[in-house]
Amino acid sequence: MSRCAQPLAGLKGNRCTEDERLLAAIREANPTNSKLLYIVDFRPYKAAVGNKIMGKGSENTDHYKNIKISYMNIDNIHAVRDSHEKIAALINDASQSDDTFYSRLEETQWLFHIRNILAAAVKMVTIFEEEGASILCHCSDGWDRTSQLCSLVELLVDPYYRTRKGFAILIEAEWLSFGHKFAERCGHADGRHGHTQRAPVFVQWLDAVWQVMRQFPQAFEFSEEFLVSIAEHVYSCRFGTFLFETEGERERHGLERHTASLWTMLCAQEGEHVARLVNPCYKPNAHQVILPTAHMKKLVVWERYFMPYDQGCGSWSVARDVWELRARLSALHQAAAAAGVDVSKFALDASLPTPSPSASPCPSVPATPSSSSSASAAAAAALAQESERAKALMAFLIDDEEKDADDDEV
Numbered sequence: 001m002s003r004c005a006q007p008l009a010g011l012k013g014n015r016c017t018e019d020e021r022l023l024a025a026i027r028e029a030n031p032t033n034s035k036l037l038y039i040v041d042f043r044p045y046k047a048a049v050g051n052k053i054m055g056k057g058s059e060n061t062d063h064y065k066n067i068k069i070s071y072m073n074i075d076n077i078h079a080v081r082d083s084h085e086k087i088a089a090l091i092n093d094a095s096q097s098d099d100t101f102y103s104r105l106e107e108t109q110w111l112f113h114i115r116n117i118l119a120a121a122v123k124m125v126t127i128f129e130e131e132g133a134s135i136l137c138h139c140s141d142g143w144d145r146t147s148q149l150c151s152l153v154e155l156l157v158d159p160y161y162r163t164r165k166g167f168a169i170l171i172e173a174e175w176l177s178f179g180h181k182f183a184e185r186c187g188h189a190d191g192r193h194g195h196t197q198r199a200p201v202f203v204q205w206l207d208a209v210w211q212v213m214r215q216f217p218q219a220f221e222f223s224e225e226f227l228v229s230i231a232e233h234v235y236s237c238r239f240g241t242f243l244f245e246t247e248g249e250r251e252r253h254g255l256e257r258h259t260a261s262l263w264t265m266l267c268a269q270e271g272e273h274v275a276r277l278v279n280p281c282y283k284p285n286a287h288q289v290i291l292p293t294a295h296m297k298k299l300v301v302w303e304r305y306f307m308p309y310d311q312g313c314g315s316w317s318v319a320r321d322v323w324e325l326r327a328r329l330s331a332l333h334q335a336a337a338a339a340g341v342d343v344s345k346f347a348l349d350a351s352l353p354t355p356s357p358s359a360s361p362c363p364s365v366p367a368t369p370s371s372s373s374s375a376s377a378a379a380a381a382a383l384a385q386e387s388e389r390a391k392a393l394m395a396f397l398i399d400d401e402e403k404d405a406d407d408d409e410v
Contacts, residue, residue, distance in 0.1 A: 002026055002136045003146050003178070005139075006139070006141075007019065007056070007057065009052060009058065010057060011055075015063050023059075024064075027066060027067075027134060030132070032132035032133075036067070036068060036131070038067070038136070039059055039064075039069045039137070040070050040124060040135055041071050041137075041138060042148075043071065043074065043076070043145070045071045045073075056140070072116065072119075072149075073116055075113060076139075080113060080199045080200065081198060083108050083110045084199075084203075084204070086107065086109075091301075113204065115294050115296055118294040122156075122292065124137070129289060137150065143179050144185075147178060147180050147201075148205045150174050152205065154170060155209065159219070159288055163221040163222070164221055164222045164266060164277065164278075168267055176241075179245060181245045182244070184197045184245065185202065186198070186202075203231050203234070206227050206231050211302075212290070215298065218282060218287070219282075219283075219286060222277060222279060223277055226266060226277045228304050228308075229262075229277070230262070230266070240259025
């Protein structure tokens with residue numbers, strides 16, 4: 001997979017021999033399929049044609065041999081900004097009636113844009129998996145939609161990027177190093193709140209990642225809290241990670257020396273906050289390539305991001321339930337062992353991380369050992385009950401994921 005910006009073809013259909021040779025070299029360098037090179041243009045076809053008026057446009061198949069162009073119909077930053085403003089206004093409208101909520105949600109087009117991003121990523125992964133062909137992808141300038149899709153495709157194909165460290169490297173490579181304009185898109189230190197170049201492109205991508213996490217709860221090492229923290233600090237400016245727009249600017253301003261990195265906190269191996277950033281359902285070998293469903297019926301509003309202060313809102317709460325169960329089981333293990341119960345038959349699943357005491361609320365348990373048979377029986381019964389509940393929840397997770405996969409095949 002290669003990435004670039006749109007060619008300068010224009011209305012006259014300008015040619016560049018060096019560019020044509022470069023694309024031929026990319027195609028021929030693929031030992032699996034050197035007969036065809038896919039060019040994936042993330043823009044709507046009309047937008048690509050309209051850019052010809054400004055001296056830009058798309059590749060001419062008469063000049064570039066053995067290529068196939070596909071347009072992904074993903075709208076530009078102005079549509080994304082407008083859509084985000086509409087869904088934010090809807091969520092924060094205290095007078096909104098339940099009767100018209102979903103019709104207004106549809107009008108925002110936010111989930112429609114997410115759907116198009118997921119569909120494009122799935123199409124690209126399918127090309128890799130089924131045809132083994134190379135892909136050259138671009139939008140207009142190559143730093144907005146191109147960053148979204150390249151990073152999402154890598155996330156779907158390579159399980160390493162679904163770990164905390166891998167996800168950080170993915171953002172550093174496909175967003176920061178390739179020059180996504182964080183300062184302009186996020187408005188860092190800019191009081192012009194109505195600036196036309198502002199757009200939550202990066203947050204839109206995080207939303208798409210979260211939609212994939214919902215469909216594959218065991219495929220990601222990091223939790224939803226991990227994503228929410230990134231979404232928060234891309235605007236907070238507390239860390240230097242997302243400041244400025246290019247590597248050169250960051251180096252000239254000495255960010256590495258004068259600011260802290262967000263990844264130092266989010267990728268830490270120790271600390272009370274770490275348990276919140278790790279997905280308790282993670283199975284490292286459960287998935288290699290993942291193909292999410294891009295149907296609208298599978299997409300929902302990201303509550304944890306759009307409604308962080310609503311009572312009862314939370315995340316996709318299954319992971320949180322698992323943490324609470326495991327915290328409760330840990331406490332019951334200690335109480336049962338102190339009461340003289342053989343807890344070996346209630347052993348926790350070693351493949352799941354054990355939460356720290358501060359990770360989630362724990363039940364009240366006896367603080368001192370009890371030698372009475374009633375205490376022992378009560379502790380064993382409570383442990384057995386919680387163990388069954390934990391098993392049922394994990395079984396639900398696995399069955400639901402397999403059911404989704406079967407439905408998608410049908």
